[in-house]
Amino acid sequence: MKKRSLFLVLGLAMLATSCADDDSSPANNIDPANGNKVLLLKVDLVTNNFEGGKELSFEEADTFTITPEYVSPGDFGSIKLKYEETDETIFDGTIVWDGLGEMSYPATLSAPTSFEVIENGVPMPADSDIVFVDYGLGDINFPLTTNHESVWASISHLQAVKDYRAINPNAKVHLFLYAPSVGVGDPAEWDWFVILKN
Template sequence: MKNLLLMAGMALFFASCSDDSESPSNNETPSANKVLMLKVDFETNVFEGGKELTFEDADGFTITADYNPPGDFGDVTLMYEEANDTIFSGGIVWLGLGEMTYPESLADDSTFATITNALPLPATEDFEIVEYDEYAYYPDEIDYQSIWGAVDNLQLLKDYRESNPDANIRLFLYTPSVGEGNPAEWDWFVIVKN
């Protein structure tokens, strides 16, 4: 009887776990509505981790933003408009450092399975900048090749590109420090939809 109660308790514990876990994938069915976010360091173009998010079914994939400019403290939230749900949220501090608040954490880069043959660089037209504000900072010249080169060997990215090859690849530059912000604290987020 004790074993049965223990097993039931463990089943309830695992069932209550959030999809905001430390693994890159939350192991939903392949047809689930998912978005993959991959974090790449702004200065070094090194892959630092990522997250696979699952949403209610929705037609289309539009990213909208709620941006509060930092007088001293501000923030940016990216929404998956059709699913009416959050993709990203983080603080922005003038002469300071904000932090990402959603997802709460990202899976470490070492947890992502890799492939032997890197994915080819998509055409520049296949990339779309996430314009969260008319004054949002993006470099005049974006090094798409280096950003893509940081993630082009990831199995999950290959799966996403194969399941939705015509989808744009969204690029979001998160700048948690502005004013005399430190680019060493900034990160690209490569966002793809399955």
């Protein structure tokens, strides 16, 4: 029995260490200049506070198309965003009717404090360069008025945003609304994800 307890404790310690390593992935080491990368930044829908982000690496591709795979929540649904050209996942999360779903991919985001900040914010892209990821939002009472300026202001001071925009200044900025609670959903549980491509 003592051996099993020791193995259980060791296993939990190893799991905590690996999770801690993943959670503390050095956002300051974001390098959009090498490889095919996408930056995912989470912004609270109600407060417009930046809540963390993740740089994702993909196979090489000449173009960037986001394809949603949406399962409408009868009781339980989901939304997955695929990088169409590589058939790889950018985002995956559940949606619960009269409940609360959760993001499953990426499994973790780097904390806001792990992102290097700059003194002067990156200018907001033109409205024509901001694209909503549309995945059938009609059944979740999507907020039709979006304050692009407030969403952009929450991430414009990040060095990673400056780097991505400098490398690919003509890239579209994708805005994706993740609403894990619908029906009598609470917008305080919803988040914007700003998606930038290098």
